[in-house]
Amino acid sequence: MTDAGQELEPIDTSTPHPARMYNWYLGGKDWYPADREAGEQVKRFFPAVAELAQANRRFMHRASRMLAEQGVRQFLDIGTGIPEEPNLHQVVQRVSPNSKVVYTDYDPIVLRHAEALLRSTPEGRTDYIQADVREPQKILEAARDILNFEEPIALSMVALLHFVSDEFKPYELVRELLEPLPHGSYLVLSHVTGDFDPEDWERIVEIYRQKGTPAQVRSREEFADFFTGLCLLEPGVDVVTNWHLPPEQQQETQQVPLYVGVAQKQ
Known part of the structure; x- marks a missing residue:
């Protein structure tokens, strides 16, 4: 968990980092020239990368709000990234102020921003795992200090698994994280795909890999395999702009290369 006395690791500003690149895509301020340079390389092959990042962020808001409205009061968010308001806890605590949220990330720059993630309502609670x-x-051992593993938990891994290549056994990681969660828990995922433009996405993946990030896009079928054994909520696995889009956003008719899904453990 967070520790006010924890020594912060130095940040390598000469090498781009996916969390800071994502922040640049979103129009944030927590990036360095190396992140912008790599982001601009990505943008040359996929000019709509900012729109993809924004659509992903809005999916997280919609999915979290929907689960909170259905009575979920506990959230474990892995791959949190640099805070951008509204953060997950702000979304769900507006629905239910007593919600508990545990954030997890490995990037030292996220730890530096963790204070923004810990501003919970008095009734609820938030915490951060490095x-x-x-x-x-x-992650599970630390989360048990905050979350009740006898009650449903929403496991959120949004825009994370495309940075976990097959050599790190991502399907096994997801199963291991889900295994101790009680029945009635949920899995929330989003994942970039190369289905619609494989050549350009091969080039984008190579940009990330050259910078030290083990990126890998996956097909719809490969993404759906993460939900094996779970009950997918409607509309199932779909592109982000087809998943419970509110009326004010329905003008977003372009096919964004991002698959999303929410499923329940039965």
Whole structure:
């Protein structure tokens, strides 16, 4: 969990980082020239990368709000990234002020911003775990200090798994994280795909890999495999702009190369 006395790791500003690149896509301020340079390389192959990032962010808001409205009061968010309001806890605590949210990320820059993630309502609670998704047992052990594993938990891994290549066994990681969660819990995922433009996305993946990030886009079928054994909520696995889009956003008719889905553990 967060520790006010924890020594902060130095941030390498000379090498781009996916969280800071994502912040640049969103129009944020927490990036460095190396992040912008890499982001601009991505943008040359996919000019709508900012729109993709924004659509992904809005999906997180919609999915979290929907689950809170259905009575979920506990959320475990892995791959949190640099805070951008409204954060997940702000979305769900507007529905139910007593909601508990545990954030997880391995990037030291997120730890520097963790204070913004910890401004919970008096009735609820938020906390932060400094850990890598490839350390599932460390995450689960720390989360047990905050969350009640006898009640449903929403496991959110939004825009994360395309940064976990097959060599790190992402399907096994998801199963290991889900295994101790009680029945009635949920899995919330989004994932970039190369289905609609495979050549350009191969180039984009190579940009990330050259910068040290093990990126990998996946097909619809490969993405759907993350939900094996779970009950998908309607409309199932779909592109982000087809998933419970509110009326004010229905003009977004372009096919964004981002698959999303929410499923329940029965």
